[in-house]
Amino acid sequence: MEKKKRLSAPGTMSKPKVIDIQMDAAFFFERAVQSLDRYHYDKALKYFRRAAEYEPNNPVNHCNLAGVLSETGKYEESNRLLQHVLESIDPAMTECHFYMANNYANMENYEQAEKALLLYLEQDEYGQFLNEAEEMMEFLSIELGRPVQPNSIKSREGFYEHDKARALLEEGKFAEAVRQLEKLLKKHEDLTAARNNLALAYYYMGQFEKSMATIHDVLERDPGNLHALCNLAIFHQHFGNKKELGELLDVLRKTYPYHADHVFKLATTMGILAEHEKAYHLFKRLLKSGEAGLEPCLYHYAAVAATNIGRYIEAEKLWRQAQKADPESNIPAFYLGQLELLRRGEPKPSFSYHYHLPFEEQFKVLEKTQQGIPEHLKKDPLVRSSFFWALRHGDADTKLQVIQAFGLIADNEVQEALRDFIQDPAEDDYLKKVAIFVLRAIGVGEPLKVVLDGQTLVLEASPYSPKLPRWEAKWQSVMDKAVQTMNKRYDMIQQHDLETLWVEFLTRVYPTVPKITKVEGWAAALEYLIAKMHRKAISYYEVAARYNVGVATVSKNVKWIDEACGLREKMDAIFPKLP
Template sequence: MKERKRAASGSHKTNVIPVHWDATFFFERAVRSLDRYHYDKALKYFRRAVEYEPDNPVNHCNMAGILSEMGNYEESNRVLKRVVDELDPEMTECHFYMANNFANMEQYESAEDALIRYLELDAEGQFLEEAEEMMELLHYELERPMKLASVKAREGYFEHDQARAMLEEGKFVEAVRLLESIVEKNGEFLAARNNLALAYYYMGIFDKAMAAIQEVLAIEPGNLHALCNLAIFYQHESNEEALRPLVVQLCKMVPFHQEHVFKMATTMGILGEHGEAYRHFARLMREGALRADACLYHYTAVAAWNMGRMDEAERHWIQAGKLDPKSNVPDYYLELVERVRGGGEMATASYHYHLPFEEQFKLWEKSSEALPDHLKRDPLVRSSFFWALRHGDRSTKLQVIQALGMIADNEVKDALKSFIQEAQEDDYLKRIAIFVLRSMGVHESLNAILEGQETIIEHSRMPSRLPVWEEKWQDVLEAALSRMNKQYDLVQQHDLLTLWIEFLSRVYPDVPKLGKVEAWAAALEYLTAKMHRRTISYHEVSQRYGTSIATVSKCAKRIDEICGIKEKMKMVFPALSETSNES
């Protein structure tokens, strides 16, 4: 019997399959456990998978995921941190997982740090939408925007939004810097190229603006924004031959997206194609997306007005006034309607949603001597200043330099620093610009081209060929400029400085002892006022400077003897004659 059993056993073919235990085996077991919501078992199996393949970061991430599902957020983050610190720094999604864990622990500052690292490091953007939702949560919990610098998955997009904001604020130099860096990194980013072209255009750098647009059209010939910008550039150049066929082409286009419709409408308005502009603005009104925007009613009103539809324009401006009661723009144009109905001349209205420049500067003159904040921030005003600084006549540039001195922000400083390095610009204007920079608190060395030579202007108010510059000489300047600050413009202050340097240069080394600083300062102000045809007396300046009439008169006569002020006033003196007519 035993033998038969043994024989039967030997002849029987077994169905048992040997089990090969490895990481894959435990991974599959873990997944099955997860499907049945058996998290404890799943965690056990993932731990075993890690034991078999300790250098495989995916196994660690799986284990961290289970720990997070079980509410063990701290342990999950320890595992995830080991992955990015030791195993695979390229697994940037671990930072997103850690941000989730920190948020679940209500550690919002740490969640923000981890989320920022994810957004700045992850190129694929696998969890980009979820990250944006978390950003909203953190914004709410921290009661402030996130401290985010860039989004790797949207290379250049975040920076592009910053650049667009700069353009809207009139910070053209800063926008150009940022847009140039974006285009350098991502040449296919056409929106950045288009805005770079506009930034160049606003600054008056037309050759670069045209080149940037041509680069966009070389990549995408039908790019609507580029075609619209090109048409505006052709209009600026008065290139009617190139402009007309382009306008015909644009009129045949039917944009689909709201942004494209708006771009087409504003472009047609600028080109004087008011019927086409009205058609597109009316379409935006019908579609209703911007119906609560006072600007849209203004644009539609302007198109109607320029077509001669006065009643329709009036209706839209009334609605704009209701939507934006604090603005004086609708009221200005409604008054214009009444004037025209009363027999006044019907002038072309501007699409820009602000008062015409003439009206703005009338308000400025009435309000105070300082440039109002809303004009300082207005991108069109700033653009006009930058244009005039490059393309205006000498008198206009002189006025613009003074106006820029009232704005006195970093954008202005950059523009003036660039201006003084232009070889073709007038030296006198560049010296005024240097003086304005010093008046704005720019004390570092400045690079300039003066008299055709590259010059480094050291920390002083103005360059001087004197071998030394005595402290007492500076005291005289400070005494005069501090009292003139509110009563004289920057050009007049600069001319006082020039007069003082000229006097010292001519008498050097036999410079007077300057015992009474205030008397010499008063004499300089008196002579500067005379040069600019301002009414002034020795009695007035002596009182303000706390010195005697006789002493001021003596100092003034000494300066006049050396510098020949009276003789210069009788002849055409470029540094004085032009500005004297403006004082």
């Protein structure tokens, strides 16, 4: 049977179905993504370009296009597009800096890659590519042959700066740590860890009032903060607040922290507070668990605690372990020697929980080296803190020793401490003059603000007296020759006294200053006088031979300086045999 064709009635013919395609940015974006999935980069480029044309102010489209350009090796074009996004469309698209860093790295332009990467880390709030950025930092460090270190990482804002400040504390750079922490806390008030470290930095520098105020600030914000409670207990002990200390000790004795960091903090605190039994068990707990890392200082702390509770055999074993862990240090050997004295029944020596030599022993080390200070002492924060502390709170002799030691350390922290010292009206003028000499000796050439005899002065770099209208080159040559010749045999105090004596002599005889024909003769006379003033064995023959001048010349110049400065009368007790 023949099939009949179905005819539509007139006017009822159906229209073909047509799908209306919306040609917009979203359409081309989808096509671009599909092309990328199939690795059709040429098509993806075409589609992303069209998407950017439809929405020229949408930074995402431009970034996608830049990404494909990078994939196809067109790094320079990719970076031009990313730069356009940052400059003209959306400066907040900080990830563009990261993309640009990748492009520069692929172009082997590592300097530009570093700049772009640092901009990303310092501007990006969310840290989307933080892990990748850290890997790139490591890669660039290798390629550049130096560390790549951002000033800050915005996505870790506060934490990064705090880590830097902690590192400064560990290096003994207390003043710099204070600046970093104060700046950090202005932006992030709730970082209690930073406040605790700021309190410690103040404490190490001897600024007790500031430290105490900072601790109380922490405890107002976080009353149970263990670090702050431990710091407060040490302060109560320092200031002799027996009642407050007793109440706080009752709390700390019953505290059993879980985290290794808290265990270590409480252990060291209890040791300092003479709660040695509690400290011993906490240190042993750390040693058994290994959580705190088996550092030589940890063996030392446990050994000190063991000694103080009469466990001498245990203490010896612990210091032997410290020796193995730190074979180049003389600290374990020193304390083993002290332990032996204790076992013989001699008066009980001091056993400090600090992992460094006692203050007096440190100076014995320094006395053996006038040309430098051992690196382990220079970098040890506890050694440095003891120096800063002594400069503020020691007696005059100790301060003089510290000033001299600072001349051997000679870093920015030392310069800052000495600058503050010479401006303190309460300090002794002679000590301040020595400090000025040390500052000049370590290379500080600019004018120095100083308070002397109750007056604030600005001292120029030249060593002459204000009463001298000029300073002759020959006068300077005498001083230079003497200091150069004396350098390895006289300390900084003695060199300072030489400078003072020479300037005083010239000031007293001016304007009838003797004509200096032979610099060595006057330099020899100055050394002779300084040696006598400081009870150093010396003779005219010895000093004349050293400077290659005649004995008569030295003798004549010595008498001239003595008569002008009145040394015989002023120094008779120290200097009785001046010819």
